[in-house]
Amino acid sequence: MDENFGAGAVPEFLITLEAAHSGVKPEVQQELMRQHFERAVELSQGKRAGTFVSFAENACVPAQNNAEFQSLLEKALAVGHRCGPRQPPANLVAQRRARWLLNHIDELFLETAPKTNHKE
Numbered sequence: 001m002d003e004n005f006g007a008g009a010v011p012e013f014l015i016t017l018e019a020a021h022s023g024v025k026p027e028v029q030q031e032l033m034r035q036h037f038e039r040a041v042e043l044s045q046g047k048r049a050g051t052f053v054s055f056a057e058n059a060c061v062p063a064q065n066n067a068e069f070q071s072l073l074e075k076a077l078a079v080g081h082r083c084g085p086r087q088p089p090a091n092l093v094a095q096r097r098a099r100w101l102l103n104h105i106d107e108l109f110l111e112t113a114p115k116t117n118h119k120e
Contacts, residue, residue, distance in 0.1 A: 012051045018036060
C-alpha cells in the first residue's frame with residue numbers, strides 16, 4: 001500500500017482502523033493512532049481537514065483529552081486558509097463534522113471547558 005496515495009489518505013484511514021482494533025492496550029492504541037496522524041499531517045502538509053477530525057474523534061474522545069480535541073477541530077476548520085479558494089469537497093464534509101463535534105462537546109466529555117458555538 002502506497003502511503004503517499006491521496007496526500008496522506010492512507011495514514012488518515014489507519015487512524016480509524018486502529019480505533020476499531022480490539023484487544024490492544026489503550027496506551028498502545030493511542031500511540032499507533034498518533035503515529036498515523038503525524039504521518040498523515042506530514043504527507044498532506046496539513047491540508048486534509050479529515051485527518052484532524054479523525055484523530056480528534058478516534059483518539060481524543062476515548063482518552064477524554066478535551067483540550068487537544070478542541071485544538072484539532074479548530075485546525076480542521078482552518079484548513080481552508082491553507083488550501084486556497086478551491087477546497088476539496090472532502091475538506092468541506094470534514095469541516096462540517098468538526099463544527100458538529102464542537103457543538104456537541106458536552107455530550108462527548110465528562111468535564112468540558114466553555115465552548116464557542118460553531119455554525120453547522
